[in-house]
Amino acid sequence: MNFEEILNENQLKAVKHKDGPLLILAGAGSGKTRVITYRIAYLISVYGISPENILAVTFTNKAAEEMKGRIEKVVGKKAEKIWMSTFHSFGCRILRNHCDKIGYSKNFSIYDEDDRERLVKECMNFAKISEKQIKPYEVIRKIQDIKNQLLTPEEFYSYANDYNSKLVARIYEIYEEKLKFNNAFDFDDLIKKPIELFRIDKEILNKYQEKFKYILIDEYQDINNSQYVLVSTLAEKYKNICVVGDDDQSIYRFRGADITNILDFEEDYPDATVIRLEQNYRSTKTILKAAHSVISKNKGRKDKELWTENEQGQKIVLTYTEDATKEAEAILKEVDRLLRTTDANLKDMSVFYRTNAQSRVIEDCFRRNGIPYKLIGGIQFYGRMEIKDILAYLRLIVNPNDILSFKRVINIPPRGIGEASITKLEEYAIENEMSIFDAIKDIQNIPDIKESIKESFYQFYNMIKGISENRNNMSLTEIVKTILSETRYIDYWKSDASIKSDERIENVRELVSAISEFEEKRKDATLEDFLNQVALITDIDRMDKNANAITLMTIHSAKGLEFDNVFIAGMNEDLFPHKNCIDEPGGIEEERRLCYVGMTRAKKRLFLFTTLFRRQYGSKNISSVSRFIDEIPYELLEIKGKTLIKEYINKDSFIEDMQPRFEEYIDETPLYKPGEKVRHKIMGEGVILKIEPHGDDYKLTVVFKKHGKKVLSANFAGLEKI
C-alpha cells in the first residue's frame, strides 16, 4: 500500500503521526474518513501496533463497519481485533463484561426513548407529581442533562434550588432506583455507568488504559460531557488520542454536545499536534462558496475557508412554491428532469428537511408518481408498537427483572388483566424485593386479586418460563416464532379491523427475518446480543446504499453522508431556522451549522425549496423565506417560480405581511419564450408559439406533438422546459 500516492500532504501528516495527542480539524468533504481508516491501517502495518490496542469511536455503527472493512483490505483479517463502534456500543460492550462490579447482571435491558418516557411517567405517578406540574418531556430532557453532567440524585438534590428542579430531583431519584430494580440501562447510562465502573475499580480501568494505547474519536465536535470524561479517562495514561472534527458541523447541542470540547482540545493537551484539512474533494466551487458564505455569519468559530479543485458547477437552484404540496411536486419535477437529462440515478439523490413531519407530503408525492424512496428516521422500524411488543417478550425472557417490559406485554394480546391487578402485583414485588415472576409464584399471598386473574398471571408466567428454560436448545428464530405462536400475536392483529393491522403483521414478519438474518451472520450470537444490537441500531445503519431509490431524511441524519444531488425542502423562517431555536442563546448559530451541514452534503447540484405558505396545526399561514437563503450570494442562485411571487405580491392581503426581501426577486420577464420546447404532464412535448399577458399571469399558446395547439395558463400548466 503506497500511502503517499493516495493522500495529500496534510492527510499524510495525520496518517503518519504516531504518538501523542492529535487534533485533526477536518472540513466538510476533506477526506476525513480516508484519513481515519488509513491512519489505523498505518499504525498497524507500518508502526506494528497491535490491532487490539486500538479503539476507534465513530458516529454510526455503519461507519464503523465500513471503515473496518476498508482497513481489513490493507491489513487483513486481524482488523477484526480493533474495537470500532459508536460510543454507546462501546459502553454496552464494557458493561456486558463488567456490570456485575456495579451491581447489575449482564442480561440487562437497554431502554430507548419510548421506554424512558414510560418509566418517567411511572415515576411521576409514584411521586404523585402530575403531568400538569411538569411535562414528562421536560423531565426527560432534564434527566438527560443531569446524567451528562454525571450527577447522582443526591448531588443533584444539593443543586436543586427552584421548584421545578426539586420536582425533577425527586423523579430522577425514583427513576434511577427503578432502572436498577429492572436491571436496565438507559442510553445515557451506557456512557455514565462505564465511567462509574472505572472510578470504582481502578484495576479494570488500568486494564483498559493499557489495552487502548491508541484512541481515535470521530465527530469530536459533537461529544457531550460524559463522553468527554470517558475518553479522557481512557486516554489519560498514554495520551495517544486522535480526535477528528469540525466545529462548523456541531449540530447535537440538544442532546448535550458541547462544542467547547473540540475548541479546547489544545488546552487539554498542550503538546497536541494540530492538522487542518481544508481541501474539499466533494463539492463544486459554487456549493462550497455558498455554504461558506452562510457559515461565516457565525461568530466564535475557528476561521477557515475550504477550497477545492473541483469545477465551478451549476448555480444553486432556489424554487418558490405555494405550499408544501407544490413543493413536493417541484422536487419531483426536478428529480424527473435529472433522471432524463443527466446520468444521475435515484440513489445519487437525497431530500433533506428540518423536521420529520415534513417527510409525509414528499412521501405521498413520490408514492403517487412511482418514485421509489427510502425513508430514514421518523418512527423507526424498531420503534413500532408491534415490534416493541415482540422485543418486550424477548427482553422478558432474557431479563425477568424487567418490569417495564412485563407491563408492556402482560395484557397484549388481552388476557383480561387490568391496571389495578398489575399494580398490586408490582407493589408486592417491589416491597419484597423480588422479581415480578417470583411475585407471581407468591400470588396467593396477594389480597384483592380475582382468582381468574391470578390464573391468567400464572399462565403467562408458565409460558415465559417454558420458553426461557428451553432457550438454549432453540435458535433465535425458533424462540421468536414460539412467542408468536404461544401468544397468538398475529391473530391478535388479524382480528383488528384497522387499516394498519396488515402493515403491523408485515412488520412482525420482517422482524422474524431480521432475527434469522442476524443469526446467520453471527452464528454464535445470543438473544442478549440481538437485543443489544437492536437497541443501538439506527435507520441509518439499516440504510441500503445501493438500492436504487431516493433517500428522504432530516439534515441531522444526513451528517457524514454525501450525494450528487441534494434537495433541501422547507427553507422557511420558523421552520428552518426552527422557531423553538430562535430565542435560545446560540440557537440560530446551531441552526446555521445545520444548514451548512445540509448544503455541504451535495457533490454536484444543490436545490433549495421555499414556500409562500406553510400549514401549522391545520391552518395555512404565510411564511417567509429562511434567513439562510439571504446569506447565500445572490449571484450563486438561479431562482425559479418568480411569477408566483409576483402573483401574490399583487394581492392586497398578502402585501401587508410580505417580507421586503421578496421584492428583489421579482422579475417581470415571463418564464417562457416563444420557440422554447416544453413538456406538459399529460400532453407531453410541445413548442411555445405565443405569449400574452393575462392579469398577473401569462396566456401561452403551445403546439403539442400529440395533442395539437392549446392555450394554457403559465402559472397553472406546470410546464417544464426541455
Add this chain to the structure above:
DNA sequence: AGCGATGTATTTTTT
C-alpha cells in the same frame, strides 16, 4: 375491561 365520545395540546433535531 373495553369502548366511544369528548376535550386538548402539538416532540426539532437522536444515541
Add this chain to the structure above:
DNA sequence: ATACATCGCT
C-alpha cells in the same frame, strides 16, 4: 388537522 389523554358508560 390530528393524535392522544381522559372520562363516563356498558
